Amino acid sequence: MKAALFVLGLIALLPEQESRFVAVEVYAETGAVPLAAWQIEIRSDAKIVAVEGVKEPPYYDPAALQGGRIILAQFTTEPHPPAGRVLVARVHMMESGKTDYAARLMAAASPGGERIAPRIDLVRVGGK
C-alpha cells in the first residue's frame, strides 16, 4: 500500500507534459488540373486551434470537430486557380505527446466542375 502511494506521489510530482503548438500544411497534388473546390478530412489526436488558407481561410465543419475529426472545405471562383502541388490549408494544432495525422480527400473539382482526385499530403511545419 505504501509502495503504491509512493508511486502515485512520484507520478504527481512529474512535470505535466507540455503542449506543443504546431502547424500542419495540407497539400493537394493535382498534376496539370487546376483546383477549384475541395473538401478534406483530417484525423488526429491533437486539438485544432486555428485554420489558415492561402488567401481566405477554409471553412471547417464544427459538428465534425465534436467527433474528433477535422473537415475542411473551400472553393474559388477565380478563372485560373492553381495546379500542381497546391497548398490548400495550414491547420494550427495543439499536440500533447506523440501525434499522428492522417488525411482523406472527400471531394475535389476543377473550375469546370469535373471531379478530380488529387493526392493529399500533410507536412508538419510549426513548433518553433
Add this chain to the structure above:
Amino acid sequence: MRLRYLLVGLALTGCATSMPSAESPGPAAIELLIVERAALPKVQEPRDAVFAGLDHRKTDVKARLTTYVATVTVTQQFVNPRDRAIDAVYSFPLPDDAGVRDFILQIGERRIRGIIREREEARRIHREARRQGFVTTLLDRDRSTRFTQSIANIDAGARIDVQITYLHGLRYSAGMFEFVVPRIAADLTLEAIIDGEVADVTSSHPIRVDGSKITVTGNRDGDFMLRYRMTARAVLAVSEGFFVLLVQPPVADLRVDWGDLQVAEVYPPQIPTQEPVILTGRCGRGSAKVRLTGRSLDLTVDSREVPGNALATTWARAKLASLTSREEITAFALRHNLVSDWTAFVTVDAMEKKK
C-alpha cells in the same frame, strides 16, 4: 454551373452550417457596405496585468440585411506602437440576440480562422499559447450582451486585424425595421443596395440614392441608423434547409398551412401575437408555398431563396435561446459555431512566436 452543383454536394456532406453558398443577391436582401472609420469599440481597463495600449487604426463594418436579419462583419485594425510585444483586452456590447458565428485574425497578409471550443478549454488553450509566446486570441462573453476580446503577444510594430461576424434581428417599431451601427466616428462611407421590396428608406445621415444603390459620405458623429419598411404583407425566406416567415402587421387567429414545406423545430413554438410575427425553423429544400389565414386574411406566400447561411444561424440562435441546461447549450453551440455562455472562439498562430 457544374461547379455550383458540386458545392451544393460539399455542403450536404457535412459543412452545411459553415460553407458559403455561391452567392447571388437575393430578392429580399439589402446589401450595405460601410468602410473607413465606423464603430469604435472602447478599450476597457486591463483584465490581464500585461495590458498596454494599442493604436486603433480603423474599424470597417459590412452588413447584409435579409428579411429582418442583419449579418454584420466588423473588422478592427490595430498596431502595437511599443518597442516590445504586448497583450490587449477590450470588451464591447452587441445586441441582445446577437449570435457571433465567425472569427478571423489577420497578421500581415495571413488570414487565420478561429475555432469554437468549450469556453474553459478555449481559455486553457489561450493561456498556454500565451505563456509559450504565440500570437493568440480569445473571444468570449462574460455577460449576455458583453463580449471580451483578448489578444496576446502582439509583436512590436505589428499590425493585427480582428474580424468578427455576428447576426441579430433588426429592431421593429411602428411598421419600420431599424439597423443601427453605434458610435460612428467620422469619414463614413456607406453603400446600400436595396431591392424593390422595401420602401420609405431613411437614414440618420444624408444619403445619395442612385437606382437601388444608396451612398453616404462625409464626416459624421453619433449612431448611424437605417430605417425602412417592407412592402410585402408576408415574406417566406428559405436557405439551405432553413426558413424565416415574417408577417406584418399581425392578425388575430393567424394560422399557417405549411403545405409541402415539411417544417420542423419551429421557434417560437406558438405563433406570437405582437408584431412583427417571426417564425424560424428547419424545412425541406426547394421552392414552396405556405397559406396564411386569420381574421380578414387569406394569403398564399411563395418562398424566396436567399443567399448565405443567415437563416441557419438565425434558427440556431433561436433554438439556443430555448435551451436551459449547460450541457445542452454547450453541445448545441459547438455544433453550430456560436459563442454562448459556455463556448468561445480561440485562435493560435503556431507559426508566429513573439521575438
